Amino acid sequence: MPEQLVFAMEVFLNGLMAGVLYALVALGFVLIFKASGIFNYAQGVMALFSAMTLVGIMKGQVPFAHVINAIFGTDVHYFGWTVPALLAIILTVAVMVLFAWAVQKYIFRHLVGQEPIILFMATIGLAYFLEGVGDLMWNSEIKKLDVGLPQGINEAIDSYTFNIFDYGFFIDNLDIVATVIAALLVGGLVIFSQYSKEGRAMRAVADDHQAALSVGVSLNFIWIMVWSVAGFVALVAGIMWGTKSGVQFSLSLIALKALPVLMLGGFTSIPGAIVGGLIIGVGEKLFEFAIGPMVGGATENWFAYVLALIFLVFRPQGLFGEKIIERV
Amino acid sequence: MFYREAGDFKTSYTDDNQTFPIKFDRYRYYVVLAVAFGVIPFLINDYWANAFLLPFLIYSIAAIGLNILTGYCGQVSLGTGGFMAVGAYACYKLMTAFPEVNIFFHVIAAGGITAIVCTAFGLPSLRIKGFYLAVATLAAQFFLVWLFNKVSWFYNYSASGQINAPERTVFGVPVTGANTDAWATYLFCLVFLAISAIIARNLTRGMQGRKWMAIRDMDIAAEIIGVNPLKAKLSAFAVSGFFIGISGALFFAVYLGAAEAGDSFGIQKSFLVLFMIIIGGLGSIFGSFAGAAFLVLLPVALKLVGVDMFGWPTDIVAHIQLIIVGALIIIFLIAEPHGIAQLWRVAKEKLRLWPFPH
Numbered sequence: 303m304p305e306q307l308v309f310a311m312e313v314f315l316n317g318l319m320a321g322v323l324y325a326l327v328a329l330g331f332v333l334i335f336k337a338s339g340i341f342n343y344a345q346g347v348m349a350l351f352s353a354m355t356l357v358g359i360m361k362g363q364v365p366f367a368h369v370i371n372a373i374f375g376t377d378v379h380y381f382g383w384t385v386p387a388l389l390a391i392i393l394t395v396a397v398m399v400l401f402a403w404a405v406q407k408y409i410f411r412h413l414v415g416q417e418p419i420i421l422f423m424a425t426i427g428l429a430y431f432l433e434g435v436g437d438l439m440w441n442s443e444i445k446k447l448d449v450g451l452p453q454g455i456n457e458a459i460d461s462y463t464f465n466i467f468d469y470g471f472f473i474d475n476l477d478i479v480a481t482v483i484a485a486l487l488v489g490g491l492v493i494f495s496q497y498s499k500e501g502r503a504m505r506a507v508a509d510d511h512q513a514a515l516s517v518g519v520s521l522n523f524i525w526i527m528v529w530s531v532a533g534f535v536a537l538v539a540g541i542m543w544g545t546k547s548g549v550q551f552s553l554s555l556i557a558l559k560a561l562p563v564l565m566l567g568g569f570t571s572i573p574g575a576i577v578g579g580l581i582i583g584v585g586e587k588l589f590e591f592a593i594g595p596m597v598g599g600a601t602e603n604w605f606a607y608v609l610a611l612i613f614l615v616f617r618p619q620g621l622f623g624e625k626i627i628e629r630v
Numbered sequence: 631m632f633y634r635e636a637g638d639f640k641t642s643y644t645d646d647n648q649t650f651p652i653k654f655d656r657y658r659y660y661v662v663l664a665v666a667f668g669v670i671p672f673l674i675n676d677y678w679a680n681a682f683l684l685p686f687l688i689y690s691i692a693a694i695g696l697n698i699l700t701g702y703c704g705q706v707s708l709g710t711g712g713f714m715a716v717g718a719y720a721c722y723k724l725m726t727a728f729p730e731v732n733i734f735f736h737v738i739a740a741g742g743i744t745a746i747v748c749t750a751f752g753l754p755s756l757r758i759k760g761f762y763l764a765v766a767t768l769a770a771q772f773f774l775v776w777l778f779n780k781v782s783w784f785y786n787y788s789a790s791g792q793i794n795a796p797e798r799t800v801f802g803v804p805v806t807g808a809n810t811d812a813w814a815t816y817l818f819c820l821v822f823l824a825i826s827a828i829i830a831r832n833l834t835r836g837m838q839g840r841k842w843m844a845i846r847d848m849d850i851a852a853e854i855i856g857v858n859p860l861k862a863k864l865s866a867f868a869v870s871g872f873f874i875g876i877s878g879a880l881f882f883a884v885y886l887g888a889a890e891a892g893d894s895f896g897i898q899k900s901f902l903v904l905f906m907i908i909i910g911g912l913g914s915i916f917g918s919f920a921g922a923a924f925l926v927l928l929p930v931a932l933k934l935v936g937v938d939m940f941g942w943p944t945d946i947v948a949h950i951q952l953i954i955v956g957a958l959i960i961i962f963l964i965a966e967p968h969g970i971a972q973l974w975r976v977a978k979e980k981l982r983l984w985p986f987p988h
Contacts, residue, residue, distance in 0.1 A: 341761050372942045412964045419706055420963055422761050423908055426901065427959025434952030442945065558897070561765045598780035607769030611754055614766060618758050628850060 305469070312471045313591045314584055319477035321583020322484045323542055327560040328567065328575035329488070330535040335569050336508040337528040340410065341422045344429035346557020348398070348533055351436040353540030353549045355397050357447050358440040359390040365439045387449040391537070398533030399526075401432075406526045433554060442551065447544035451479050480542045487538060488576060491531075500527060508570075562610035568623025577621060582606045633981040649831060666820055671813040679812035684885045686926045687819040688877050693906045693918035694830045695873030700904070701912035702834055703866035704846030705755050709767035711899035712774035713871055715891050716744045717878025719784050722793040725806075725883065726786060733798040733806060737822065737879045744875020745868045747774075752867030756860060759849070771897055778891035792890050795883040806883045815884045822880060826873050831915050833869065842866050843913070905955065909962050911971025920970040928954065 327345060334342045342348075358365065362381040371377055385393070409428065413421055452475040460470035495501035506514040507524045515521055543553050559582070567578025586605040594601045619626050638653045640646045650656040674683065692710060699705050721740035725733065751770040755763050778784050785793050797807025804810050805818040833839055841862045844852035853859050882889045889895070902925065910921020929951055936947035966972055980987075 368943075368946060372946055409960055409964070416963075416967075419760055419764075420967060422706075422764070423904070424960055424963045426904075427956045427963065429956070430952050430959070431956030434949045434954075434956060437949040438946065438953070442949070558768065561768065565762060565765055600776060600780065603776050604769065604772035607765065607772055611766045611769040614758050614762060615754055618762065 308467045308469050310588065310591060312469075313587050315471060315473060316477070317584035317587030318580055319473070319481060319583070320587060321580035322477070322481045323539065323546075323579075324556070324559055324563050324583055325576045325579025326480070326484050326487070326535065326539040326542065327556050328563040328579055329484075329491075329572065330532040330539070331560055331564055332569065332572055332575045333491075333528055333532045333535065337504055338410070338507075338525050339418060339421070340425065341418065341569075342532065343422060343425040343557065344432055345532065345536060345560065346554040347429040347432045347436070348401075348536035349540035349543065349556070350549070350551070350553040351401075351432050351540075352394055352398055352533065352537035353447060353544040353553065354436050354440040354445070356390055356394045356449070356537070356541065357445045357544070357549055359393050360385050360387060360449075363440060368441050369438060391449070391541075394537055395534055398537060399530045402526050402529030402533055405529055406522065410525065411522070429554070429557075433551075444548045444550040445544075447541065447549050449541060449545070451476055451541075451545050453545065474546075476542070476546055483538060483542070484576075487535065488572065491572065500524075504528060559606055562606040565610040565614055565620055568620030570624050571620075571622035574620060574622035582609065585609055633978070633984070649835070663824070666824075667817070671817055674812045674816055676812050679816055680885075681930050682926055683816055684819060686923050687816070687823045688880045688885055689903065689906060689922040689926060690919050691823055691826050691877035691880070692874050692903045693910065693922045694826055694915060695870045695877065696903050697907045697910075697912065697915070697918045698830060698834065698842070698873070699866050699870035701907055701914065701917070702839060702846060703842040703863065703870075704849075705752070705759075705863060705866060706761065706764040706904075707767040707870075708764050708897070708900045708904065709751060709770035709774075710874055710903045711895040711897060712771040713744055713748050713874045714878030714881060714899060715774055715778055715895035716747045716871075717741060717875030718882035718889055718895065719778050719793065719891070720744065720875065721879035721883050722795070723784070723786075725796060725798060729796070729798075732800065733883070734800060736798075737876055737883070740879035741872040741875040744878065745871040748871025748874070749864050749868045752864055752871075755863050755867070768897075771900055775891045775895060790890075792888050793882065794888045795886075798883075806887070808887070810884075819880055819884060822876055826876065827915060827919075830869075830873065834915065838862075838865065846913075905959060907969075908959055909969055911969030912967075914969070914971035916974060917969050917971030920974070924970065925955070 327349060330345045330348070331342055334340055334345075357363075362383045362385060364370070364378050364381060367379050405428065409424060410421070413424055454475055456473045456475050456478060459473045464470040493501075495505055503514065503519045504524055504527065506517070506519055507521060511521060514524075539556075540549070540553065543556060547553075560579075563575065563578040563582050565578075566581055567574025567576070586602045586609075589605050590599070590601050613620075633652065633654045635652055638651075640651075648656075650659055670683070692714060696707060696710055699707050717740045720743040721736050724731075724736040724739055728736070751767065754766045758766060779791065782788075782791075785791055788794075795806040797804050797809065799805065800814075800818060803814045805814050834842070841852070841857045842865075844855070844857050845859060845862045845866075849859055852862070878895070882894070886894060906921035906925050907918060908921070909924055910919070911917025932947055932951050932954070933944075936942045936950065937944055962969055968975075
């Protein structure tokens, strides 16, 4: 088999893995958008914030230590204990639920009935706010996140492919774990939304707010729940990305990468988010591999957006989205 | 008492249609112009020019441009940073290719080039709208910045990948380069701002502006009453691109002096200008000024209070600034979706009835 083709296959597989991570972020977007029509730009910052909180709790950092030290002239940084990963994750989920409640109570309840674009801009404001709070609370340096997920090259795949192609594929264990977790998460969400009472109520709200309200579904509760679930998805994405490349500001920029994923897959479709993520992941890796060297590299920065842009011109609702119907 | 139409008799159609129909407003406008052109240049020093006045003037032009596109025509754009980069690099290429031509014309030409690029990226707006379009403009943002970083022709093959503004003069006074005076750069930017604001104000209250607003309020209905969406949307992109290009050119040539696409014109810049028009007021020229002034002054004020008065570390102040900006955006969207401009409008209405409101 020609060498280039083998390389391309490796790139393809790695693209799939990267795509899973994009899809994880996109999933959070879809959940909130379906239930409340809010296009949540802050999803990426939520991932960053939850990952920071997780690291902070695990290491026993004092929240707002920096500010306390600056104001009172003290020198506190750590409580001096460490928290096991599982407990820290549960505590972080609690923080994200609290965040969901606050967002609902103080922001979006006051914006009900506004145009989608106003809601979108409000989430941009929320993203800035949350980023500032996160930095202030847990300081902004790059942190290492380790919750015990396996990392490094997968030896089995390496030796298996070496026997076939004379060339061992480099697949990170973490990516495989991420894929499994993403699959479990999607499966869990589907079961939740199909078979549980709250899931049904959520789908009812997504279909029609007014009708759901009139049969006794509490919109407030559903919205808080959806934001909490999105916060949980953000935490999962934050753990994956944080383990991969450290908890740092650039984590919040993956939210921007998730936008073209959504365009491609359709805003309202959970399978769309997954498929879109895979297409973008594979597409940008293969493009960088095939065309990148000719034009100077770093095409990953814009490929996803341009692909989505071209795609939108032909199919504005995305692959799996509901057809956009306009009434005057 | 003093803020009234009463007693100000209009005797011709021109009088009736003037920009500021109220006498007080008109004189206020002349006074502002006179102070800006006649008084400030004598008082200005380097600190105030660089910390507040220059960025304020330049961002105001960008905000006017984005406001035409987003506030008047309803097309949300997150590509402002990329379009400013087009203006900056176009200006740089023109400055180095035609050194004998006055920089004034380079800046105008840079605006023209940006208008063309902006129109090209506006083409998808005919098919998609809302935040679909916002993401499409993100494509412009990332693609353009990447292009200016990778294609060395744009920065004249310089080793650092930066562009540096050579010294250029207007009437013998240097306005770009290392040996500039604060008053010269200030006046140079002010001229552009004044012209831009007058053009924008008159465009938006004329037929073109009404077409844009019709498209913004409901594009299908606008199409039915005879507004051509193709022309209306693309003209908004073109005009907006022209102003944003001018501001990008000035930002690079006059304010920064040296720029690198990723650092100076990144996605943060797009959001900054968008925030300016949200806080200032969507669909208002005055709002563009107010928003730009507010967001330029906020970091300066926070630094004065936080770092100089309380002696906090600068990174804490930077984080607090993020929180304040984010919170302000949300507060404005909830409490006053039309921004500072609406507060001003309400104040004027009150003033008109004052002191007998019944």
